[in-house]
Amino acid sequence: MTFMFYATAVALVLIMGLAAFSRADAGRLADGLRLAGPVVLGLAGIALLFTGRAAFAGILLPAALGWYMRGRARRAATPTPGLTSSVRTAALEMLLDHDTGRLEGMVLAGRFEGKALADLDEAQLVALHADLGGDGESLQLLEAYLDGRFPVWRDHVKADADGRKGAAPASGPMTKEEAYKVLGLEPGASTAEIRQAHRRLMQRLHPDLGGSTFLAARINEAKDVLLSRHR
The missing domain is CATH 1.10.287.110 (DnaJ domain)
Structure with missing residues (x-):
């Protein structure tokens, strides 16, 4: 009778889980399975333990604990979505999107002050690069942005210099x-x-x-x- 009680409880948990499965989106479903999986396995192990099946419980309970710990370590190693990094120099403020690696920037000083880098064309960005000649930190940031948006910008600058x-x-x-x-x-x-x-x-x-x-x-x-x- 005791075994039937615990078996029924586990079955109910599984039925509830399946009902949630049908309504959940993919991301939440994956998170739910990583959390519910070891819980259900642990409940099954406890049920076996209380019904005198210690040998089987001794297999399920450590497996449930190991599953839970691996999931916890994976969650700790996964970066939180939507994070950005901000770097500010005398002439530029840059934002790096951790998810996409995309750089966005704003000009803080000079003739392009207040302009977003995305609103400047290549010629204007190259002119800004020339203006920042004495600001090493700002130059490094701008060059990283140019490399991502205009991969051959250095060739164009060299061609312009040769032309002059x-x-x-x-x-x-x-x-x-x-x-x-x-x-x-x-x-x-x-x-x-x-x-x-x-x-x-x-x-x-x-x-x-x-x-x-x-x-x-x-x-x-x-x-x-x-x-x-x-x-």
């Missing part, structure tokens, strides 16, 4: 041969081919789309040089 160094080359204005190379065309390309190549490159490298101002200027110059020869 060569702004007044000894050979003078862009030659026809240079223009063909810039647009990736063979000498003698038609007007339609020149316009098509220019359009294709600008769709990729226009400053409004995150491209380099220097490269866009060179592409425009190449088009003008070649089209002037077709007039």
Whole structure:
């Protein structure tokens, strides 16, 4: 009779658990199973212990305890969702979302003061980078943000710097041969081919789309040089 009582109690617990199972969402269900599993197993072990089945109880009770302790350790190691880290320097305040690893930032000083980094395009962010030349901490934060949002921004900065160094080359204005190379065309390309190549490159490298101002200027110059020869 005693065994039947405890067996019935365990069955009721299982039925209630199944009812909750049908109504729970996936996240809560997983948490509930991790908590209820060792409890149900422990109750079964206690029932066996009180009915004189100590050998079986000696198997279930340690198993229930081990299950509970593993779940507790797992919960302790799992980060709480929705956490963010905040880092503030003289010129920037950055927030890091722990769940996604995404960086968000606000400019605290200078010509872009009060602007969110997300509202600045690549050219503006590069200008901000130049403004922060003497602030090492702010530079490191901004570079981390740029690396995530514009992975090739360093190449664009280098291209712009090279362009400034060569702004007044000894050979003078862009030659026809240079223009063909810039647009990736063979000498003698038609007007339609020149316009098509220019359009294709600008769709990729226009400053409004995150491209380099220097490269866009060179592409425009190449088009003008070649089209002037077709007039």
